[in-house]
Amino acid sequence: MLSKKHVLISGCNGGIGIEILKLLVKNGAKISISYHKNRDQIDNFLAENKEDTKNIQVYQADLTNDNDLDAMLNSVLKDQPVDIFIHLPTHPYVHKDLMKTTWDDIQNHINLQAKSFFNISKHLVPDMKLKKHGVLVNILTSYVIGKPPNGVGDYVVGKYSLLGLTKSMAVELGKFGIRVNSISPSMVNSPLTHKLPSKLKEMTKSQIPLENRLAEPTEVAGVALFLCSEHANYINGENILVTGGSSMN
Numbered sequence: 003m004l005s006k007k008h009v010l011i012s013g014c015n016g017g018i019g020i021e022i023l024k025l026l027v028k029n030g031a032k033i034s035i036s037y038h039k040n041r042d043q044i045d046n047f048l049a050e051n052k053e054d055t056k057n058i059q060v061y062q063a064d065l066t067n068d069n070d071l072d073a074m075l076n077s078v079l080k081d082q083p084v085d086i087f088i089h090l091p092t093h094p095y096v097h098k099d100l101m102k103t104t105w106d107d108i109q110n111h112i113n114l115q116a117k118s119f120f121n122i123s124k125h126l127v128p129d130m131k132l133k134k135h136g137v138l139v140n141i142l143t144s145y146v147i148g149k150p151p152n153g154v155g156d157y158v159v160g161k162y163s164l165l166g167l168t169k170s171m172a173v174e175l176g177k178f179g180i181r182v183n184s185i186s187p188s189m190v191n192s193p194l195t196h197k198l199p200s201k202l203k204e205m206t207k208s209q210i211p212l213e214n215r216l217a218e219p220t221e222v223a224g225v226a227l228f229l230c231s232e233h234a235n236y237i238n239g240e241n242i243l244v245t246g247g248s249s250m251n
Contacts, residue, residue, distance in 0.1 A: 003231050005030035010084045012036045012065060012122060013091025015043050017192030018141060021223035022088060023047060027054045029227065031086075034059045034078045038091070043193075065091055065118035066110075075125045083129035086230050089119045089140040089164075093157065094194065100155035111160025116167050127175065136180040138171065139229050140164055141222070142241060144188040144249040165241060172239030181238045183229050188245035191216040212246030 009026055011019060014035035020043050026033055035058065037044060048055050063074035078084065091114050098107075119140055130136025142161045145151065150158045165184060172182040189195055189206050195216070207214045222244050228234055229242070243249050 003029040003227075004086070006032065007085040007230075008032045008034070008082045009086040009088065009230070010034045010036075010078055010122070010126070011088045011090065012118070013038070013089070015040055016090060016092075016194055017043070017219040018187075018190060018222050019090045020044070020047055021219040022090075022226050023058075024051075025223050025227045026230070027051070027057065032057050032082070034061065034084070036061045036063050036065070036074055038062070038064055065122070066113045068121070071118065071121055075122065079125065079129075083133070084126045085130075085133075085135070086137040087122065087126055087139070088226060088230070089122070089138075091115075091118065092141075092194070093160075095154055095157060095198065097153035098156075099153065103156050107156040108159050111156050112163045115160040116163040119164060120167055123171065127178075127180065130175075130180050131178045134179040136175075136178075137230050138168075138175075138180065138182040139226055140168060140184045141226075142168075142184045142186040144186045144243060144245045146186060146241070147243065147249045147251070168241070169239055176238050181229075181234070183234075183237060183239065184241045185222060185225050185229070186241050186243050186245070186249075187217050187222045188243075188248050189216050190219055190222060192219050206248075210246040210248045215246070217244055217246060 009031045014023055015037040061074045063070040065071055093111055093114060123138060142165055145158050146161050146165050168182055168184045175182060225242055225244055
């Protein structure tokens with residue numbers, strides 16, 4: 003499905019990122035992935051799938067550092083332009099009352115979510131314009147729909163900033179054949195949520211109509227694969243919910 007396509011996945015070291023990596027490899031993509039500090043899950047995948055390593059390049063970069071980001075992208079783009087960009091990095095949840103949150107806390111989320119997506123896209127879009135084709139996808143959260151929960155205001159503001167950027171880019175880049183979309187899962191059964199209180203997770207499950215369970219990373223990855231494929235050629239500017247019905251547009 004994605005044979006010979008060059009895909010960049012930023013922040014690929016989490017549960018959702020690894021599942022997206024697995025699916026894209028199975029579908030023939032050439033993949034560049036970035037991580038910041040922890041690459042354990044990446045290394046585990048590479049060790050278990052040695053036959054696929056020839057199509058995967060791994061880069062370490064702090065996406066909020068302009069020099070790091072530029073150096074990574076120069077390497078990524080050295081041999082082949084990027085056809086598809088999937089953006090996943092996020093800071094961990096830190097539950098804190100919003101009035102005890104500093105602006106720096108909020109800015110850190112905006113920088114990692116929106117600023118890095120914007121800066122990476124600026125490197126990739128010129129080639130996409132020349133080809134009249136490109137796909138940009140980012141992972142948001144169902145918290146950008148309806149009432150957000152308490153205690154994660156900095157995270158929510160960061161995700162909302164990325165949602166606004168996604169929609170604006172979809173409008174401006176669509177005329178060049180570039181599609182820009184986002185995916186908003188509810189709570190996912192992944193390392194990011196494993197440390198959350200069990201009571202919170204059980205309460206969340208009880209509010210999900212579909213089988214009263216959390217989403218699995220594979221279920222988010224499937225939507226990402228769809229958005230990257232030709233089956234989604236007329237989908238642009240959308241925020242697709244993956245919530246089991248707990249949030250609805």
